[in-house]
Amino acid sequence: MLFLLMTDAIFMGQTNTINHESPGKFQEARFEKIHNLSYSSATESSKLVANEIAHLIKTTVDRKFVLGLATGSSPIDVYKELVWLHQNENLSFKNVVTFNLDEYYPISPKEAQSYHHFMRVHLFDHIDIPKDQINIPKGNLTPDEIRDYCKMYENKIASLGGLDYQLLGIGRTAHIGFNEPGSHRNSVTRLVTLDPLTLNDAAKDFNGVEKVPKKAITMGINTIMNAKRIVLLAWGSHKASVVAKTIEGPISEVAPASFLQEHPNVTFILDKEASSDLTRINTPWLVLDCEWTEVLTKKAVFWLCKRVSKSILKLTPRDYSENGLSGLINTYGSVYDLNIWMFNQVQKTITGWPGGKPKFSDENRPERANPSSKRSLIFSPHPVDDIISMGGTISRLIEQGHQVHIAYQTSGSRGVSNEHALRYIEVYLQIEPDQLNFQQLKNEILNTKEGHIDSVALRELKGFIRVSESLESARLLNLPKENVHFLNLPFYENGITKKK
Numbered sequence: 001m002l003f004l005l006m007t008d009a010i011f012m013g014q015t016n017t018i019n020h021e022s023p024g025k026f027q028e029a030r031f032e033k034i035h036n037l038s039y040s041s042a043t044e045s046s047k048l049v050a051n052e053i054a055h056l057i058k059t060t061v062d063r064k065f066v067l068g069l070a071t072g073s074s075p076i077d078v079y080k081e082l083v084w085l086h087q088n089e090n091l092s093f094k095n096v097v098t099f100n101l102d103e104y105y106p107i108s109p110k111e112a113q114s115y116h117h118f119m120r121v122h123l124f125d126h127i128d129i130p131k132d133q134i135n136i137p138k139g140n141l142t143p144d145e146i147r148d149y150c151k152m153y154e155n156k157i158a159s160l161g162g163l164d165y166q167l168l169g170i171g172r173t174a175h176i177g178f179n180e181p182g183s184h185r186n187s188v189t190r191l192v193t194l195d196p197l198t199l200n201d202a203a204k205d206f207n208g209v210e211k212v213p214k215k216a217i218t219m220g221i222n223t224i225m226n227a228k229r230i231v232l233l234a235w236g237s238h239k240a241s242v243v244a245k246t247i248e249g250p251i252s253e254v255a256p257a258s259f260l261q262e263h264p265n266v267t268f269i270l271d272k273e274a275s276s277d278l279t280r281i282n283t284p285w286l287v288l289d290c291e292w293t294e295v296l297t298k299k300a301v302f303w304l305c306k307r308v309s310k311s312i313l314k315l316t317p318r319d320y321s322e323n324g325l326s327g328l329i330n331t332y333g334s335v336y337d338l339n340i341w342m343f344n345q346v347q348k349t350i351t352g353w354p355g356g357k358p359k360f361s362d363e364n365r366p367e368r369a370n371p372s373s374k375r376s377l378i379f380s381p382h383p384v385d386d387i388i389s390m391g392g393t394i395s396r397l398i399e400q401g402h403q404v405h406i407a408y409q410t411s412g413s414r415g416v417s418n419e420h421a422l423r424y425i426e427v428y429l430q431i432e433p434d435q436l437n438f439q440q441l442k443n444e445i446l447n448t449k450e451g452h453i454d455s456v457a458l459r460e461l462k463g464f465i466r467v468s469e470s471l472e473s474a475r476l477l478n479l480p481k482e483n484v485h486f487l488n489l490p491f492y493e494n495g496i497t498k499k500k
């Protein structure tokens with residue numbers, strides 16, 4: 001309770017908070033079973049979390065403060081802020097003992113993808129925590145060491161009086177730590193097999209799903225649930241559905257994070273995107289009386305179409321009233337008028353003239369009445385993003401006489417696989433068998449080991465491959481070569497997954 005009061009003191013007064021004390025707002029949150037706060041920015045809310053941790057560290061004086069830590073993208077800003085507090089506000093970690101949730105297995109602590117490496121880079125190398133107070137599950141044990149090691153990890157946490165604070169992220173499988181669906185409520189630290197979805201999510205860090213370790217050592221659900229205070233961080237729309245399921249759904253092993261509903265002192269810290277599937281945000285008409293703005297009306301009608309699997313013009317008064325939308329009909333007068341209005345809204349977004357139609361009055365369409373030839377500049381993060389996401393539109397713009405330019409922001413070298421590059425190298429070596437540089441590149445590819453970072457020459461070659469592919473699509477589109485621009489912005493060119 002003390003923790004909760006302290007937390008409220010830190011988090012209250014921020015924008016967008018749900019105040020569970022206020023009966024009006026409580027009605028909106030009636031489907032929610034976990035205390036959650038939603039903020040516009042992950043960076044700002046991470047500062048609040050770091051402040052909470054700092055406050056607890058400073059006020060724990062008679063014993064060690066036992067801090068459970070997570071890895072992954074979610075806690076990075078919290079660690080950044082803790083480092084800042086250490087460097088600028090004298091926050092000391094000398095009295096802190098940390099326990100990380102998990103580590104891949106098998107993996108060496110030296111690998112760039114290991115959680116040992118992650119923790120050094122993001123936190124431990126920059127603070128004054130004594131090395132012997134850091135605990136991260138070992139990923140390089142022999143199979144017969146694992147059982148005893150996991151027992152030791154559990155006992156060590158317990159011997160310090162349990163975790164005072166556990167920081168969590170959440171995976172798209174609803175895992176916390178690496179407790180994948182099927183994990184038992186009473187599970188403790190152990191070796192687990194990772195879910196295929198988790199392996200896929202980790203593939204970008206390991207340069208391919210086949211290189212991701214298939215197992216991990218993780219604290220159990222029970223280990224986590226015994227923490228005195230738990231804060232879970234989730235950012236981004238890709239977390240929205242799992243966050244809603246965890247907060248509003250039933251408690252079940254299928255969604256291990258849902259066990260947190262039973263914890264007496266847990267808060268989810270979310271950004272707008274991650275909270276966007278909560279009922280009060282996604283479908284507010286199901287929990288409160290709405291003010292029917294145009295945007296909300298469109299959202300509601302789309303939602304209803306999906307819900308009842310009907311197209312707009314087939315929606316009936318009963319569909320609206322049975323699905324909590326009778327208030328909307330009252331505002332619009334009749335379902336007939338509402339359906340037609342909505343249909344017209346959608347219809348107006350469709351055009352075969354993305355740059356506008358010359359000599360045609362299009363006052364009611366999303367384009368100017370007398371459009372002239374335009375210069376359009378298409379920014380594409382990687383070569384290919386343009387064609388994949390708007391190839392048809394680019395083609396139309398060119399056909400209809402606009403001046404189209406495409407600017408590729410990065411070389412896209414990371415998108416070219418070794419196999420793909422090898423094909424080009426081998427063609428070249430057939431023409432010039434003694435070309436030493438190409439022979440070296442071939443050797444580099446054939447001897448690639450886990451965690452290998454491409455040499456500058458290999459990255460350059462891969463970049464050239466992307467350039468030639470982009471020029472090929474420009475040719476197919478009849479786009480002059482001079483209108484294709486390769487910016488080669490530098491933040492990508494370090495050969496590793498983490499971008500500058």
Ligand code: F6R
Pocket residue numbers: 069070071072073074075101102168169170171172175176177178
């Ligand atoms: C990491 C961990 C995982 C992550 C989760 C979310 O130590 O235990 O549960 O928190 O996979 O990962 P991100 O934050 O990268 O989305």
